[in-house]
Amino acid sequence: xxxxxxxxxxxxxxxxxxxxxxxxxxxxxxxxxxxxxxxxxxxxxxxxxxxxxxxxxxxxxxxxxxxxxxxxxxxxxxxxxxxxxxxxxxxxxxxxxxxxxxxxxxxxxxxxxxxxxxxxxxxxxxx
Numbered sequence: 001x002x003x004x005x006x007x008x009x010x011x012x013x014x015x016x017x018x019x020x021x022x023x024x025x026x027x028x029x030x031x032x033x034x035x036x037x038x039x040x041x042x043x044x045x046x047x048x049x050x051x052x053x054x055x056x057x058x059x060x061x062x063x064x065x066x067x068x069x070x071x072x073x074x075x076x077x078x079x080x081x082x083x084x085x086x087x088x089x090x091x092x093x094x095x096x097x098x099x100x101x102x103x104x105x106x107x108x109x110x111x112x113x114x115x116x117x118x119x120x121x122x123x124x125x126x127x
């Protein structure tokens with residue numbers, strides 16, 4: 001019993017460190033509203049055909065500053081986003097400097113989403 005009492009503080013420190021470490025590694029997420037969806041590519045350069053984009057903004061008014069700060073801090077970051085059909089996609093998010101609080105989400109795979117849909121965006125890489 002005496003030896004357990006001696007190592008109990010060490011165990012608590014390790015458990016606390018593991019808890020903080022696991023919390024720090026969870027990528028931030030934010031729910032966004034889709035404002036615009038790209039059209040199907042009409043040009044003759046087939047290598048550009050898979051490119052698509054969404055113009056997004058914060059979903060909830062109380063998240064406006066959070067989203068703005070998030071865009072400023074993660075401009076060009078890789079993201080995973082989940083569409084209303086539950087499918088996860090990969091892309092890159094860019095801040096649109098001329099459109100306050102708006103982001104450009106670029107991707108290369110078919111995405112089933114329409115204007116006013118909600119998507120959940122999660123960082124997958126941080127610069």
